[in-house]
Amino acid sequence: MRHQHPFAGNPLDRGERERRDEAWIATAARAAESRFLPFRNLEVLLSDLPQPVLGWLDGDRVRAAAPDAEPMFLGLADGVAHFAVALPDCADADGVAGRKGWRFEDCRTAGGVLPGPDTGILAQARSNLDWHRRHGFCSACGQPTVAQRGGQVRRCTACDAQHFPRTDPVVITVVADPATDRCLLGQSRGRLSRMRMYSALAGFVDQGEAIEEAVAREVMEEAGIRVTNVRYHSSQPWPFPSSLMIGCLADAASTAIHFDDEEMSAVHWFERGEVLRALAGTSEALTVPGPIAIAHHLIKAWATRERF
Amino acid sequence: MRHQHPFAGNPLDRGERERRDEAWIATAARAAESRFLPFRNLEVLLSDLPQPVLGWLDGDRVRAAAPDAEPMFLGLADGVAHFAVALPDCADADGVAGRKGWRFEDCRTAGGVLPGPDTGILAQARSNLDWHRRHGFCSACGQPTVAQRGGQVRRCTACDAQHFPRTDPVVITVVADPATDRCLLGQSRGRLSRMRMYSALAGFVDQGEAIEEAVAREVMEEAGIRVTNVRYHSSQPWPFPSSLMIGCLADAASTAIHFDDEEMSAVHWFERGEVLRALAGTSEALTVPGPIAIAHHLIKAWATRERF
Numbered sequence: 001m002r003h004q005h006p007f008a009g010n011p012l013d014r015g016e017r018e019r020r021d022e023a024w025i026a027t028a029a030r031a032a033e034s035r036f037l038p039f040r041n042l043e044v045l046l047s048d049l050p051q052p053v054l055g056w057l058d059g060d061r062v063r064a065a066a067p068d069a070e071p072m073f074l075g076l077a078d079g080v081a082h083f084a085v086a087l088p089d090c091a092d093a094d095g096v097a098g099r100k101g102w103r104f105e106d107c108r109t110a111g112g113v114l115p116g117p118d119t120g121i122l123a124q125a126r127s128n129l130d131w132h133r134r135h136g137f138c139s140a141c142g143q144p145t146v147a148q149r150g151g152q153v154r155r156c157t158a159c160d161a162q163h164f165p166r167t168d169p170v171v172i173t174v175v176a177d178p179a180t181d182r183c184l185l186g187q188s189r190g191r192l193s194r195m196r197m198y199s200a201l202a203g204f205v206d207q208g209e210a211i212e213e214a215v216a217r218e219v220m221e222e223a224g225i226r227v228t229n230v231r232y233h234s235s236q237p238w239p240f241p242s243s244l245m246i247g248c249l250a251d252a253a254s255t256a257i258h259f260d261d262e263e264m265s266a267v268h269w270f271e272r273g274e275v276l277r278a279l280a281g282t283s284e285a286l287t288v289p290g291p292i293a294i295a296h297h298l299i300k301a302w303a304t305r306e307r308f
Numbered sequence: 309m310r311h312q313h314p315f316a317g318n319p320l321d322r323g324e325r326e327r328r329d330e331a332w333i334a335t336a337a338r339a340a341e342s343r344f345l346p347f348r349n350l351e352v353l354l355s356d357l358p359q360p361v362l363g364w365l366d367g368d369r370v371r372a373a374a375p376d377a378e379p380m381f382l383g384l385a386d387g388v389a390h391f392a393v394a395l396p397d398c399a400d401a402d403g404v405a406g407r408k409g410w411r412f413e414d415c416r417t418a419g420g421v422l423p424g425p426d427t428g429i430l431a432q433a434r435s436n437l438d439w440h441r442r443h444g445f446c447s448a449c450g451q452p453t454v455a456q457r458g459g460q461v462r463r464c465t466a467c468d469a470q471h472f473p474r475t476d477p478v479v480i481t482v483v484a485d486p487a488t489d490r491c492l493l494g495q496s497r498g499r500l501s502r503m504r505m506y507s508a509l510a511g512f513v514d515q516g517e518a519i520e521e522a523v524a525r526e527v528m529e530e531a532g533i534r535v536t537n538v539r540y541h542s543s544q545p546w547p548f549p550s551s552l553m554i555g556c557l558a559d560a561a562s563t564a565i566h567f568d569d570e571e572m573s574a575v576h577w578f579e580r581g582e583v584l585r586a587l588a589g590t591s592e593a594l595t596v597p598g599p600i601a602i603a604h605h606l607i608k609a610w611a612t613r614e615r616f
Contacts, residue, residue, distance in 0.1 A: 206473075244517075
């Protein structure tokens, strides 16, 4: 993979075949060698010694802390089953782990300090647990659902409808104006609170839309700019709660900005030199997202004239 | 857009700003000039004279046929609001239209006969109506939901949770073996019933997965083949019920096929000459999907050595 961003790189084999066997899942969930990654209110358990890593525990510790918790199957590594599990809000990190130096951490923060493969497992686990939290009932008939296939589906206990975990495609785009050697960046209302922080324009792909159409619509809605020559760059899973960020570059076909002030607080054209300084952290006027976010890499691809 | 496939090319302005104004939506839904596209059990109303086109009606006709039907806002064309509306299963096409020569048609079939822009509107409308059919209840608490923003969200009447229409990203890939000038195509169980019909390998992007990772996992699961050099080609909205098809080409890093016989009924390497004949409809041994599906265009891109 040419561009691998944080929250990708999950090394687990998701066990598509094993998941279909409910008895296999149940046995694995009781097996002594299986490993469990606890979450509390969507914060992940980390062990800090000597460096931050995912806080895997064995089943006995998890069952002691939460006898009724339902482990969700993440996949296999070297034949060992790995699960994510949501613990009650009252769980205490050191108490659950049975030793000192463990903590529950916000997953956005954890994504910035964990090794790459751990961020990939974290993304899968957080997205899955969050989805189960919000899908205890059938959207078709309102009755309770139960998890099956280790958490890859929930089935309605009344109407038998199946519901699958969702992944929401989002387009995120750096628009270049080749004529003036500038790029278009904006501030979303509510998202980028720091005054000088600008990012690539982004939005959910709508139903009945191709990627290139979603890019054109979002840039028009947020900035009033027409685009052409939309090119895919790379993608990133973003588990807040469960987006697939589809990173693109595009060229501007117009330059006069008309931004939507309900969605955006500012949109500007930035010169290449300013953007390079912002990437290096030395700009007075501009801050851009850090390398945890695909926006950083798209902005850098434009600023450094990366070929892709 | 370099590659525009059927079900893309929707010419409507989705009216992001107008949707936020519930009074505007209510007024538009009663306006004499507004246009309504009826569906019956997810089949779309078509008018056949002289060529098949979407069967738009005015509000009076729709309200006469279904006084309680809730129109979903699709967007604007030349300032005129366009809506999709689900009619009861007993609705009669000519009766609803008030003239002869109209019919309800399966949307897959309609996609193959309608003009391009109509297929785009059809994709948005069918995906949206299907989603509303299956989301009358809150997945978080089980209580009823109501549509807002002209159908862009459903809100729970009890816990106030918002639920948004879903779009499921799917990767679909033609894998090439450069050493032998062949490509890898397969038959999914249940999907491609015709004996000689083979297509590109496809599957849903999982939570916590980049596009390139999903391609590698799906090809490994379905064919046992390792891939490298995954390149994005183009995308297509596929409204059955609401997928975003992300079309890729990749190179094989292994060649021995081990296919998953629960998911696939056959997987083979095909030579370029055979694939070119299949695209032209002159092969005895191989049939490939028609141009309504992105698979056709991916297979053609490989077979014709398209540069992209």
